[in-house]
Amino acid sequence: MTDFTPTPNEVAGKVVLVTGAASGIGKAIAEVLHTRGAKIIAEDIDPCVVSLARPGLVPFVADITKDGSAEQAVALAVKEFGRLDILVNNAGRIIYKPVVELTREEWNWQMETNVTGAFLHSREAVKEMIKQKSGAIVNIASYASYFAFPDIAAYTASKGALAQLTRTLALEVIEHGIRVNAIGVGNVVTNLLNHFMEDGSSFLAEHGKSAPIGRAASPEEIAEIVAFLASDRASFMVGSVVMADGGMSVRVG
Numbered sequence: 001m002t003d004f005t006p007t008p009n010e011v012a013g014k015v016v017l018v019t020g021a022a023s024g025i026g027k028a029i030a031e032v033l034h035t036r037g038a039k040i041i042a043e044d045i046d047p048c049v050v051s052l053a054r055p056g057l058v059p060f061v062a063d064i065t066k067d068g069s070a071e072q073a074v075a076l077a078v079k080e081f082g083r084l085d086i087l088v089n090n091a092g093r094i095i096y097k098p099v100v101e102l103t104r105e106e107w108n109w110q111m112e113t114n115v116t117g118a119f120l121h122s123r124e125a126v127k128e129m130i131k132q133k134s135g136a137i138v139n140i141a142s143y144a145s146y147f148a149f150p151d152i153a154a155y156t157a158s159k160g161a162l163a164q165l166t167r168t169l170a171l172e173v174i175e176h177g178i179r180v181n182a183i184g185v186g187n188v189v190t191n192l193l194n195h196f197m198e199d200g201s202s203f204l205a206e207h208g209k210s211a212p213i214g215r216a217a218s219p220e221e222i223a224e225i226v227a228f229l230a231s232d233r234a235s236f237m238v239g240s241v242v243m244a245d246g247g248m249s250v251r252v253g
Helices: 024-035 047-052 069-081 104-132 153-176 199-212 219-230
Strands: 015-019 037-045 057-061 088-089 136-144 177-184 241-244
Touching: 015 024, 015 069, 015 104, 024 037, 024 047, 024 104, 037 047, 037 069, 047 057, 057 069, 057 104, 069 104, 088 104, 088 219, 104 136, 104 153, 104 177, 136 153, 136 219, 153 177, 153 241, 177 219, 219 241
Parallel strands: 015 037, 015 088, 037 057, 088 136, 136 177, 177 241
Antiparallel strands: none
16 A cells, blocks of 8 residues: 655655756756655756756756657666656747747747657656656646647647647556656746747746736746656556646636
8 A cells, every 4th residue: 555645755766857957847856856865867958957966966968859869868867876767858948929920940849849859758768667667757738738829839739749648658658557647837937938038037927927826836836746746646647737827727718
């Protein structure tokens, strides 16, 4: 019988691969889980991810969309820590443009990061997890997986695809003791928008005030949900997309 007593060490000893770990939600996930005893591979295309290096937390600079990066990341986890228990597909990008202005290259850039990178890493992680007959994958989706917003069609399409990848993969691998779930995040104060605006975190904080809860989330709040979904306390959750959006998805009008 599983012990469901909450513990700050619920992921202690687990080996975790986090993508998009250099900043924002990914950095919070890596640091929160590491603080609770997990061993971390922190992957990001941004070289500043190396600043996270410490005993039990190994940075890995790579582009998640490129062939070979997922294989290398999983191999690094096995080399450094002997196994891989948890994959967190967090890396993501967003483009603000109406459909009529989107180029094919921009569409592909969005899909490659938000969907293809998650697919490639999930595929390689599952191969390793099947050997040990256990594992957990947590995908960082969005409330935009289900709700439409103007000017972010590529983003909403990619997050919708990620939600469906979560469900389908969950059905395929649960027989091997591997659980796959996702989080539908709302506005979180991160630098996600900084590639096209000067202060994206302030924009997200202000936009978050429109949620029923009246604010945006901190990255650490999302990391707490990841810790739960990756732990044995979520042992009966398979293919779920847990909404963490401050009430945006249940508001009418």
